[in-house]
Amino acid sequence: MGAPTWPPSPQRSGRPGEPGAPLELALRLEKVSKWFGGLRAVDDVELTVRPGERRALIGPNGAGKTTLFNLIAGALPVSAGRITLFGDDVTRLAQHRRAALGLTRTFQITNLFPSLSVLENALLAAQALTPAKFSMLRPRGGFGELDTRAREALRAVGLEDRAQSAVRHLSHGEQRQLEIALALAGRPRVLLLDEPAAGLSSAEAHLMTSLLRGLDPAITLLIIEHDMDIALEVAQHVTVLHYGKVIADGPREAVKADPTVREIYLGA
Numbered sequence: 269m270g271a272p273t274w275p276p277s278p279q280r281s282g283r284p285g286e287p288g289a290p291l292e293l294a295l296r297l298e299k300v301s302k303w304f305g306g307l308r309a310v311d312d313v314e315l316t317v318r319p320g321e322r323r324a325l326i327g328p329n330g331a332g333k334t335t336l337f338n339l340i341a342g343a344l345p346v347s348a349g350r351i352t353l354f355g356d357d358v359t360r361l362a363q364h365r366r367a368a369l370g371l372t373r374t375f376q377i378t379n380l381f382p383s384l385s386v387l388e389n390a391l392l393a394a395q396a397l398t399p400a401k402f403s404m405l406r407p408r409g410g411f412g413e414l415d416t417r418a419r420e421a422l423r424a425v426g427l428e429d430r431a432q433s434a435v436r437h438l439s440h441g442e443q444r445q446l447e448i449a450l451a452l453a454g455r456p457r458v459l460l461l462d463e464p465a466a467g468l469s470s471a472e473a474h475l476m477t478s479l480l481r482g483l484d485p486a487i488t489l490l491i492i493e494h495d496m497d498i499a500l501e502v503a504q505h506v507t508v509l510h511y512g513k514v515i516a517d518g519p520r521e522a523v524k525a526d527p528t529v530r531e532i533y534l535g536a
């Protein structure tokens with residue numbers, strides 16, 4: 269240990285989450301790459317995301333956005349590089365182990381049970397995403413906890429009034445809202461959303477945007493979005509991918525004004 273310093277370093281005092289606590293990152297990618305044969309789909313990507321941050325990941329078709337999500341979630345192994353989640357190296361960790369650490373991505377609506385109710389689907393998601401320690405609770409207590417989580421998640425996306433409806437009776441927009449609820453049912457710390465507004469009408473997209481803005485600020489959000497307006501409305505901080513590389517990264521105003529970014533988007 270070195271000699272004491274004055275004023276004391278803010279990184280030495282405080283508990284996690286309190287002022288002066290160490291600035292732990294929610295997510296950190298160091299030189300992460302994914303090669304498909306000769307194609308560098310993700311190329312030496314560096315990314316740091318703070319807890320509670322809303323980060324948009326944008327870029328043209330084929331830029332590597334979804335591949336990057338797959339690497340973060342553990343659906344695909346990296347070709348090179350390192351991924352840490354709240355300080356833990358998860359680079360080689362299986363997808364379900366990362367989920368148990370609080371990393372969740374949205375479910376595809378096609379994986380749902382269309383004839384079951386909205387609440388039943390949320391309960392199944394809550395159960396599937398609940399770390400093993402909870403499954404050892406007594407069934408009643410366990411179910412009560414799952415029920416609380418499921419209803420909380422439906423409330424967060426504005427679907428509590430639809431709890432008893434069969435999923436097949438939901439509109440397309442409501443189904444996309446339910447996708448978010450199912451991910452929330454596991455009480456994620458980091459949530460990955462791949463184009464949550466894709467295919468929505470402008471009214472539905474507007475609803476989705478305000479829903480995302482209203483999510484628990486403790487949740488770290490990483491959102492892939494084609495629509496720059498939606499991305500910039502939800503996230504204060506933007507990372508731009510192009511041919512697998514990060515070409516811009518910073519506050520939304522700076523990224524929006526970046527000449528290369530403007531060229532790519534105006535040219536597209």
Ligand SMILES: Nc1ncnc2c1ncn2[C@@H]1O[C@H](COP(=O)(O)OP(=O)(O)OP(=O)(O)O)[C@@H](O)[C@H]1O
Nearest residue numbers: 304307309327328329330331332333334335336494
């Ligand atoms: N499993 C795979 N095998 C081979 N190539 C792949 C695979 N998955 C993705 N690719 C290629 O990697 C590149 C990046 O694809 P990716 O889906 O990550 O892009 P994206 O930014 O999500 O695009 P979009 O905006 O169209 O969703 C593309 O050239 C794609 O064809």
Ligand SMILES: [Mg+2]
Nearest residue numbers: 333334335462
């Ligand atoms: Mg994609």
